[in-house]
Amino acid sequence: MKHALLVVLAALLALPAEARVRKKRKRPAAVATRAEDDPRRRGGSPAFARSSIAFVVPRDLAQLDDSAVEVRLQIRGYAIGASKPGGPVPHAHLIVDNEPALEIDDAVPWALGGLSPGPHILRAVLCRPWHEVVKAPKAFAMVRLWIGPRLSGKAGRAAEAALWPNPRRPILTHVLPIGAPSKGLVLARIEQDGAQAKEPDLPPPAGANRAVVDFYLSNARVGRRGDKVRIVLDRRELPLVTEWKPQSLRPAHGTHRIVIDLLNRKGLRVTNAINETDRVFTVESPQHKGPRFSDSR
Numbered sequence: 289m290k291h292a293l294l295v296v297l298a299a300l301l302a303l304p305a306e307a308r309v310r311k312k313r314k315r316p317a318a319v320a321t322r323a324e325d326d327p328r329r330r331g332g333s334p335a336f337a338r339s340s341i342a343f344v345v346p347r348d349l350a351q352l353d354d355s356a357v358e359v360r361l362q363i364r365g366y367a368i369g370a371s372k373p374g375g376p377v378p379h380a381h382l383i384v385d386n387e388p389a390l391e392i393d394d395a396v397p398w399a400l401g402g403l404s405p406g407p408h409i410l411r412a413v414l415c416r417p418w419h420e421v422v423k424a425p426k427a428f429a430m431v432r433l434w435i436g437p438r439l440s441g442k443a444g445r446a447a448e449a450a451l452w453p454n455p456r457r458p459i460l461t462h463v464l465p466i467g468a469p470s471k472g473l474v475l476a477r478i479e480q481d482g483a484q485a486k487e488p489d490l491p492p493p494a495g496a497n498r499a500v501v502d503f504y505l506s507n508a509r510v511g512r513r514g515d516k517v518r519i520v521l522d523r524r525e526l527p528l529v530t531e532w533k534p535q536s537l538r539p540a541h542g543t544h545r546i547v548i549d550l551l552n553r554k555g556l557r558v559t560n561a562i563n564e565t566d567r568v569f570t571v572e573s574p575q576h577k578g579p580r581f582s583d584s585r
Contacts, residue, residue: 324367324378324417331416331502332423332533339366340426341380341412345397348431351438358478359398359410361429366414366422369393376417381463382475383411385451386562388467390475397478402470405436407451409562411461413504420534421463421502428504430455453561458508458515460550460558462565464500464534499537499571501529501548513553520547543570 323335344360346352361380370377370393381389384400385408392398392412400410412429414422421427432452439447453459501519508515510532517529521537522544528551529535537546547566550558557563 322367322371322378325371325376327376327418329416330533331420336366336414336422336424336427338364338426339414339422339424340364341366341414341429342426343410343412343429343431346410346431346433349433350431351434353436355401355403355405355435357400357403357433357435359392359400359475361392361395361412363395363414366427368395368414378417379415381413381415381419381466383413383461383463384470384473385409386462386565387470387473388567389413389463390469390473392475394477399474399476399478401474401476402472403435404472406434406439407448408433408435409451409453413461413463415463419464419466419502421504423504423532428461428506430459430506449561451561453563456507457560458550458558458563459506459560460508460517460548460563460565461504461506462501462548462567463504464502465498465546465567465569467567467569499539501535501537501546503548505532505550508550508558515553515558516551516555518549518551521545539571541571543568 323329323333329335340363342362344362345358359382363380366378368379377393379391379393382392382400383389384403410431410433414424414427416422432448438444503517505517510516510530512530514530519526519529519535521539545566545568547564549564552558
């Protein structure tokens with residue numbers, strides 16, 4: 289036995305030094321992924337708690353002569369746009385007045401056209417790649433503006449009151465379902481040389497009209513003893529919403545009408561311009577694949 293061990297030891301010593309060292313297996317390099325691309329992180333994820341969005345241009349209460357408005361957003365703590373071709377696209381939704389949202393997926397200046405003379409309101413909301421709202425305290429921004437000469441006196445005040453909400457009162461911003469794009473509004477990137485890139489007329493992005501209601505709520509908190517969101521689908525009132533998370537609907541495929549509004553703890557409407565949204569949308573085919581909305585984590 290001792291002779292056999294000596295033979296084995298001699299054979300090992302005869303090998304080159306590098307052959308006697310046990311090679312360590314290389315671990316596969318970790319793939320760096322953004323939290324924004326993770327389908328397990330929902331709109332209320334702590335990863336986005338410090339996300340913020342703000343309008344750099346236009347300024348609140350701005351008066352503009354041109355119907356083409358430059359839009360520049362300042363986004364912090366949240367990456368928008370795809371990190372690689374074909375990857376998930378976290379983005380912001382731009383809501384003009386109470387029209388269906390327009391998607392902004394690049395932190396470049398944008399040109400917004402098609403605004404009529406008079407008062408308007410722009411709202412911006414951070415969204416996950418599948419359009420779910422980011423439910424962070426500063427994931428929402430709003431500006432009020434006038435296009436053309438500003439009306440004076442009672443006429444001007446009445447026009448503003450019809451569209452401009454009181455920024456200190458509860459504001460309900462309907463995001464999903466988006467509905468058909470507005471035919472009058474045009475959103476296009478502004479290139480570095482100042483030229484405006486033509487944005488083609490496209491249908492709503494995939495997943496934008498799934499049978500899910502999502503919203504951003506400012507200056508209020510939904511709860512059993514707090515404010516509540518009322519949803520009326522095809523003239524049928526659904527149970528009042530008492531949790532801030534996506535609300536799944538179960539309509540048949542096809543075109544539907546949805547109305548959402550905000551109620552206070554006494555069940556009365558919270559009076560503030562644009563809180564009520566009346567929208568028509570078409571339910572998409574269930575063949576679309578994407579994160580489900582059953583969990584708000």
